[in-house]
Amino acid sequence: MTLNLAFKLRSLLAARGFNVVMTRDSDSATEPNTPNPLTLDDRAGIANHAHPVACLLLHATASGNGVHLYSSELDPTSGEPSANPWLTGQAPWVVQSQRLQKQLGTALTRGNIPLVMSRASVRPVDSLTCPALVVELAPDGSDADSLNDASYQQRVAEALATALVFWKTQAQPPDRLPETSATPPPAPAGARP
Amino acid sequence: MISRHQRILFWVLIGCILAMAGFLFWERERARDRVSSLADATPIDAPYTNTESITLDLANDSDGSITATTRQIALPDEATARARALLEHLIAEYALPGSPHPLQSGAAVDDVFLLPLPVNGHAIDTSTNPATTGATPTIPVTDPNAIKPQSPGGELAVINLRSNFVNAHPSGVEVETLTLQSIIGTLHANLPQIEQIRFLVDGQPRETLAGHADLLRTYPSRDTTVQATVPDATP
Numbered sequence: 001m002t003l004n005l006a007f008k009l010r011s012l013l014a015a016r017g018f019n020v021v022m023t024r025d026s027d028s029a030t031e032p033n034t035p036n037p038l039t040l041d042d043r044a045g046i047a048n049h050a051h052p053v054a055c056l057l058l059h060a061t062a063s064g065n066g067v068h069l070y071s072s073e074l075d076p077t078s079g080e081p082s083a084n085p086w087l088t089g090q091a092p093w094v095v096q097s098q099r100l101q102k103q104l105g106t107a108l109t110r111g112n113i114p115l116v117m118s119r120a121s122v123r124p125v126d127s128l129t130c131p132a133l134v135v136e137l138a139p140d141g142s143d144a145d146s147l148n149d150a151s152y153q154q155r156v157a158e159a160l161a162t163a164l165v166f167w168k169t170q171a172q173p174p175d176r177l178p179e180t181s182a183t184p185p186p187a188p189a190g191a192r193p
Numbered sequence: 194m195i196s197r198h199q200r201i202l203f204w205v206l207i208g209c210i211l212a213m214a215g216f217l218f219w220e221r222e223r224a225r226d227r228v229s230s231l232a233d234a235t236p237i238d239a240p241y242t243n244t245e246s247i248t249l250d251l252a253n254d255s256d257g258s259i260t261a262t263t264r265q266i267a268l269p270d271e272a273t274a275r276a277r278a279l280l281e282h283l284i285a286e287y288a289l290p291g292s293p294h295p296l297q298s299g300a301a302v303d304d305v306f307l308l309p310l311p312v313n314g315h316a317i318d319t320s321t322n323p324a325t326t327g328a329t330p331t332i333p334v335t336d337p338n339a340i341k342p343q344s345p346g347g348e349l350a351v352i353n354l355r356s357n358f359v360n361a362h363p364s365g366v367e368v369e370t371l372t373l374q375s376i377i378g379t380l381h382a383n384l385p386q387i388e389q390i391r392f393l394v395d396g397q398p399r400e401t402l403a404g405h406a407d408l409l410r411t412y413p414s415r416d417t418t419v420q421a422t423v424p425d426a427t428p
Contacts (some may be wrong), residue, residue: 061365116257
């Protein structure tokens, strides 16, 4: 289900000139019996190395309704070193992530998709060095089967893709990072735990 | 004329019937003993009967909100027992039919431990300026990663959840986050001395509640009452 949404989003973004990096394109990559299964930290590393304009962590749930958008619960930092930089890598990007959250939320609202926006501590979002959001797809209304509805997934993917096109021109590195660390904005990485 | 082997079969069947009847009677006695032992209402703790007004931060899955709700509940005076009773009342609300954030009924919290911050403790130094609080750490904190209090007297709450509650918790970013925020907000509203909160499951650290919400980090105690944020549709 989540992969279906990811594939739809990838197609829409590729058609708009994005280079999309997915951390997996099948369920086998994360299964425990797979040799060297991808961990959450591995996937955060893939996303960080791509220097994307946006990182989206796609999830699905049968509870609630509409789309849930979550940004990191970390407080934005002003440059002081952290005790564990890997677990707080998102801190300088929190303001950017919240701007992205607002833009995606606006696009989803325009698409008449119920929306919940908040902050959450969900691994590995705190380790991502890019504007990062957790996108959770919930049923459309009270019908749990609507999660598998291709037209519903398409509506959500189109709203996200539309917002990301606008976001691509606005993404900026956070103030405290050197200019070279995030200047090339080639692609959003669809990281899906 | 009844043949010999039919007579043998008849008596074997009679024997089986009697054996089964005896077995069923024995099982009935065992079940009765088990139920009566569970129904033993001998009190372990001293009774507390004075009800008081407390605030529960209740979650709603449909709009992702947390709403402060007042209840009249009798709670113990001792802080750790009070925190545990608060959380049990909170989870019991979610187990009611028609709950907007349905969770499995049953005991969810094994223990709550309240530790003074920093974890190496505070002592009152009466030789200091009386204008100040006089609280100084008993052991100098040299560890830069040590959990520090925002004010003297601040406490770290360690909530030891039961694995049967965690294993039965619905999976999803929203539903798991709302459970944690509801617990954090309820403790913040009723036990203001708690500044930070950590979670264990059966006494052990666990990565996530049900696959999503992080259980390894230390959460700041804060007001979690939020309404669903809906952005303006105009650019």
